[in-house]
Amino acid sequence: MQEIQKTIDGILPTKTSKTIVFDIETQKGFHEINNITQMGVAVAVSCDCITGEYKYYTEDNIQELIEELFNADTVIGYNIISFDYPVLKGYTNRDFSTIKTIDM
Template sequence: MRDIVFFDLETQRSFSDVGGASNKDKMGMSVGVTYSTKLDEYRIYGEADADALVNQLIRADLVVGYNHIYFDYPVLQGYTIYDLAEQTVNLDMLLEVEKELGHRLKLDALASASLGSGKSADGLDALRWWQQYKKTGDHSWVMKIAEYCAFDVKVTKCVYEYGVEHGFLKYEDKQGQIQEVKTDWA
């Protein structure tokens, strides 16, 4: 059976905390989450488990994410000597949609129009939760990040499956009209 691994991570620090987007490897991972089609399970990784996360991604037949090539991988790069973008087989849905449309869309925009529901929070919430965890030591804040990140992975998986099944994704354009973007992922 082919192992498709859906992947997302949240960070400990923002771009401004690390001196800009060119320093993603200094942002630190707070939580990473995967869903494996072969294992039929979600896995949650803390910073101490970054090696196990990297190993799962490298072993996957396909890694599916949303902006994982230019964001998640560079963050994770701070924990490994592997060149993740080169040593994995990837479908970055953001890059594929951008190729078709000539501009970027948020995952939430595709999920809302295609699936009828979007994300549960955003990365800035996850950063605030991490700061609360660092301040209080209360692990319930890390669990909130894990839950949010796992939901993002589920949304990523559902958007991917919709694109495979239908050959397109829906989104709302600037005039509020529902449009379609072709997906050739089957």
């Protein structure tokens, strides 16, 4: 069972949960393409908040990032629900709404 710590804002993951922070940069911008799922990943980075390990991804190994996100207890990022997850949907049919996400 995941240990949780209550805060004024809600619930934060504890040091025993696998928490991943990530961000992606795309190959194309909104002005170039009408479909966010076709923007393509240029580069992505993730950080495991427990180990401090950083990992870097390109299209060649983007499936590894997707697996890491689905295996995490919590995923944290900026605007990831409206941007990063839809970009990643171009590489998978998996349902990102099942990931416990803190979107800042």
